[in-house]
Structure formats: C-alpha cells, structure tokens
Amino acid sequence: MRREMSLKMEAISQTPLLSTITRLPGIQAHYTPAHLLMRLLSPCLINVNNLLMADEDNLQENIWHTLWELLNNHCAREKSQAQMLAIMMVLRWEQDAIIMIHTGGCKSMLWIISPLLDNSIHLIVVSPYSVLLDEQHQKAMDTRFRAASFRLDKHPPQDTQILFVQVEHVYQKSKFEKFLFGVEVVNFTHMIINKQYNHITCLEERKSAWCQLTQWTSWVNMSIILLSGTNLPSLQHQIQRTSAFGRITPLSSTALQLGLHIIHLDPFAGLVALAHLVSELAGKLTADERILVFFECCKLAESFVEEHGFAVYHSKLLNSEMKCVNLQFWDNGTSKVMACTSAFGFGVDCPNICFIIIFNLELSLLTMMQMAGWAGRDGRETHIFLATSE
Incomplete structure (x- = not known):
C-alpha cells in the first residue's frame, strides 16, 4: 500500500502542556486531529x-x-x-x-x-x-x-x-x-x-x-x-x-496558528473536571493573556462562576451595567477567565486570547468552532479545547 491509513483517534501527549492536562482529575482522554x-x-x-x-x-x-x-x-x-x-x-x-x-x-x-x-x-x-x-x-x-x-x-x-x-x-x-x-x-x-x-x-x-x-x-x-x-x-x-525533513515551510503564511483538541471529561464530575482544566491553563497565562469558556446555556455559566469567581457574560445578565462590570473585570485581569455563552461571540476577536474551551456544546452550535478560529490571529499559538462529558 502507498500509505498506511487509519481514522482511529489515538491519545497523544506530545507537549508538556498536553501531558499535564491528561493527568488532571476527571479528564479521561485527549485527542488531536493532527494525528489523523x-x-x-x-x-x-x-x-x-x-x-x-x-x-x-x-x-x-x-x-x-x-x-x-x-x-x-x-x-x-x-x-x-x-x-x-x-x-x-x-x-x-x-x-x-x-x-x-x-x-x-x-x-x-x-x-x-x-x-x-x-x-x-x-x-x-x-x-x-x-x-x-x-x-x-x-x-x-x-x-x-x-x-x-x-x-x-x-x-x-x-x-x-x-x-x-x-x-x-x-x-x-x-x-x-x-x-x-x-x-x-x-x-x-x-x-x-x-x-x-x-x-x-x-x-x-x-x-x-x-x-x-x-x-x-x-x-x-x-x-x-x-x-x-x-x-x-x-x-x-x-x-x-x-520523516527525514529537517524543516517544513507551511504553504500559507496566512494560516492561523491554531491547536484543536478534544477533551473527554468524567461524566460524573463534568464541571469539577472542567474547573481543573481551566485552573491548569490559567496558571500558564502571561499577564495579558486570557481564557474563554463557552457554555450552552446561561444557567451553566452562572453556576460555574458562582463556584470559582470568574467573570461571566450572557444574554440574561440583569442589565447592561452588569455586562460592563464583567467585561472590565476580565479586561483588567482581575479574572483572566470569562465564562460565557454564544452572546459573547464578539469576544473571540480579541488578540490576547490564549485558550478557548467549548463545554458540551451541541452539534448545532459547532459554528462556535469557526468563530474560535479567530483566536491567535496575532501570530501567537492558540489552543481550542472541545471539552465533553457526554
């Protein structure tokens, strides 16, 4: 055969970051499309x-x-x-x-x-x-x-x-x-x-x-x-x-520096495992870098924030003033993590986002993946995690 081929997803941990993530409590497996x-x-x-x-x-x-x-x-x-x-x-x-x-x-x-x-x-x-x-x-x-x-x-x-x-x-x-x-x-x-x-x-x-x-x-x-x-x-x-290649030149100089990962969480400890993941990634941020965590509903985002004190943004916040307070909270670095719904879609346009986590979003909301592709357009490497407990 001219090439060996398989679409079987294999767990890998080729970098210290991913090695650490796979050892966190509640995280069962990590996959990357790069292997495919x-x-x-x-x-x-x-x-x-x-x-x-x-x-x-x-x-x-x-x-x-x-x-x-x-x-x-x-x-x-x-x-x-x-x-x-x-x-x-x-x-x-x-x-x-x-x-x-x-x-x-x-x-x-x-x-x-x-x-x-x-x-x-x-x-x-x-x-x-x-x-x-x-x-x-x-x-x-x-x-x-x-x-x-x-x-x-x-x-x-x-x-x-x-x-x-x-x-x-x-x-x-x-x-x-x-x-x-x-x-x-x-x-x-x-x-x-x-x-x-x-x-x-x-x-x-x-x-x-x-x-x-x-x-x-x-x-x-x-x-x-x-x-x-x-x-x-x-x-x-x-x-x-x-391979024998010592150096590889990407064909497109405009390609986004994006890492896409699929994280499987323990279904009995989904939010707890998610908190471990967020905490680990937050510890790797520089002063100006930020994290976005997308949820499928306002209730989930609120419950996550109540437990951990992060900034939050969704369509059911009491008023525009609350939205401004949370935005400032996130912008000035008081909280480097923003828990949000798709209402914060414009936020992925910010150039200082280092990690984006998408938690249990349904297939009908996979457009969020394309929106997330804007992250890292400043040329720095950016990672997106599709975290699921289903």
Missing part, C-alpha cells in the same frame, strides 16, 4: 521552496490571464500569495500535500484554474457538504467545464474534468468502488479533499464514509490534497519527528 492528518498523508509535506522554478514568472502570468478571462476583469489578481502558490502546486506538484488557506481565501480556484491551464489535469473534489458541492458544480458548469456531480450521475462521462463527490456517496460502496477502480474510469490525476476535519465531529454514518475514503485513497494512483483553513502546530512537530 498524519495518517492521511505520506510523510511528505510540500515545501514552498520546491515550487520556485525557473519559469515561475511565466506560470504566474498565465494564471493571471486565466483569472482575467474568468472574472472578465483585467485588474484581477490572486487573493493572496498562498492562493497563487496553491494553484502552482496543483499544476506542478505530483505528490501529496496539505494546503492551508484561510476561510474566504477562494480555495475553489484550485480546481477551476488548474484544468484550464493544463487539460491533462482531471480532479475529484470531495466535501462533506452537499450545498457547497452543488454550488461549486453549478459554477464549474457556468464556466463551461466538463464537470459532473456523483450525486446526479454515477457514470460520469469519460471526458469529465472535475467530479464533485459528497463523502456520503463514498459509503455507497459498490457504486463508488466500481467507479473508482473501473476499467473505463476517467484518468483522474488529483483528489482534493476539502474540510477533512469534518470527520472529528460528524455522525457515525459519515465517519464510516470517511474511513472508507481513507482506505481507497491509499490505493488510487493520484495526488491527494487536503485543504484546511488552519495549520496545526503539532502536525508540523509530528512530521519532523517521523
């Missing part, structure tokens, strides 16, 4: 320096001309250097890679521009979200691509340039396997997997589909590209320890 990504790729992560070829300027000019034609605007340029390098990577790089482009960085240009510049490139684009795929499929059709959706057509034409596949369709094993390994299948060169972090929190049926996809990608003869909005620092450390 490591197993999803061969031990080679693209280095930007490998893309600096002699004709790089010519390639960039060609990409600009393609953008002009697509957007009907001769002033059009790439959204960021990361986007330009990512497009170049798809055109020139024949190995697996992780590409980090922040949300709104126009990742879709990777599969739109590449086939226009090189008609030998045929792409499979995989995503868990049907609405997003349908929208991208329609855009590709409007651009006069030979695009197909596996949801609509289980036998795409031989000349298909871009095939959009939802993860659930992979679970229809016989149909997708027959397509992927069929004798008359399109000669696809790249598989781009967007929003691969979905396997961490999705429903069980979709997890099975992710596992199946992972197995098949170890056999197919094409480049596997994972798209992500963040760069997990622990991923880089893992790769450096397990």
Whole structure:
C-alpha cells in the first residue's frame, strides 16, 4: 500500500502542556486531529521552496490571464500569495500535500484554474457538504467545464474534468468502488479533499464514509490534497519527528496558528473536571493573556462562576451595567477567565486570547468552532479545547 491509513483517534501527549492536562482529575482522554492528518498523508509535506522554478514568472502570468478571462476583469489578481502558490502546486506538484488557506481565501480556484491551464489535469473534489458541492458544480458548469456531480450521475462521462463527490456517496460502496477502480474510469490525476476535519465531529454514518475514503485513497494512483483553513502546530512537530525533513515551510503564511483538541471529561464530575482544566491553563497565562469558556446555556455559566469567581457574560445578565462590570473585570485581569455563552461571540476577536474551551456544546452550535478560529490571529499559538462529558 502507498500509505498506511487509519481514522482511529489515538491519545497523544506530545507537549508538556498536553501531558499535564491528561493527568488532571476527571479528564479521561485527549485527542488531536493532527494525528489523523498524519495518517492521511505520506510523510511528505510540500515545501514552498520546491515550487520556485525557473519559469515561475511565466506560470504566474498565465494564471493571471486565466483569472482575467474568468472574472472578465483585467485588474484581477490572486487573493493572496498562498492562493497563487496553491494553484502552482496543483499544476506542478505530483505528490501529496496539505494546503492551508484561510476561510474566504477562494480555495475553489484550485480546481477551476488548474484544468484550464493544463487539460491533462482531471480532479475529484470531495466535501462533506452537499450545498457547497452543488454550488461549486453549478459554477464549474457556468464556466463551461466538463464537470459532473456523483450525486446526479454515477457514470460520469469519460471526458469529465472535475467530479464533485459528497463523502456520503463514498459509503455507497459498490457504486463508488466500481467507479473508482473501473476499467473505463476517467484518468483522474488529483483528489482534493476539502474540510477533512469534518470527520472529528460528524455522525457515525459519515465517519464510516470517511474511513472508507481513507482506505481507497491509499490505493488510487493520484495526488491527494487536503485543504484546511488552519495549520496545526503539532502536525508540523509530528512530521519532523517521523520523516527525514529537517524543516517544513507551511504553504500559507496566512494560516492561523491554531491547536484543536478534544477533551473527554468524567461524566460524573463534568464541571469539577472542567474547573481543573481551566485552573491548569490559567496558571500558564502571561499577564495579558486570557481564557474563554463557552457554555450552552446561561444557567451553566452562572453556576460555574458562582463556584470559582470568574467573570461571566450572557444574554440574561440583569442589565447592561452588569455586562460592563464583567467585561472590565476580565479586561483588567482581575479574572483572566470569562465564562460565557454564544452572546459573547464578539469576544473571540480579541488578540490576547490564549485558550478557548467549548463545554458540551451541541452539534448545532459547532459554528462556535469557526468563530474560535479567530483566536491567535496575532501570530501567537492558540489552543481550542472541545471539552465533553457526554
């Protein structure tokens, strides 16, 4: 097999911080998506320096001309250097890679521009979200691509340039396997997997589909590209320890320095274990750093604060004056911890937040994870903990 793959979550403690956390009372296990990504790729992560070829300027000019034609605007340029390098990577790089482009960085240009510049490139684009795929499929059709959706057509034409596949369709094993390994299948060169972090929190049926996809990608003869909005620092450390690379240059300089962790708490001591976690993290803060702890309801936030004397912010505080008092309490460092609900969503925009803990939030509130991604945008490493006792 070309790579060993598994989506099994394994407990790890590769840093002193995480080592300490896993020994706290009431904390049963700690997982990180970095381990999953490591197993999803061969031990080679693209280095930007490998893309600096002699004709790089010519390639960039060609990409600009393609953008002009697509957007009907001769002033059009790439959204960021990361986007330009990512497009170049798809055109020139024949190995697996992780590409980090922040949300709104126009990742879709990777599969739109590449086939226009090189008609030998045929792409499979995989995503868990049907609405997003349908929208991208329609855009590709409007651009006069030979695009197909596996949801609509289980036998795409031989000349298909871009095939959009939802993860659930992979679970229809016989149909997708027959397509992927069929004798008359399109000669696809790249598989781009967007929003691969979905396997961490999705429903069980979709997890099975992710596992199946992972197995098949170890056999197919094409480049596997994972798209992500963040760069997990622990991923880089893992790769450096397990491969011959002495230094790895992230493809995107705009990637957020974000660590995402899943913490399982003892269900019989959820708030007590949470307090241990908060106390341990608070002891590691510098004078200007802060912690946010998100709860699913005002009552939980209040009960947590009554016990420990932290600042609190939610929609049912008595009046605006109470909100101002708690904000000042948190801002001036009297309490470095703010217990809150989604009403404090604007607070994640503060650059001095070092740790964010999300406690027992339901799947319908996972948008908080995206909001939490703003933490650490000042360039300092930031960690987010999804703490659950369920």
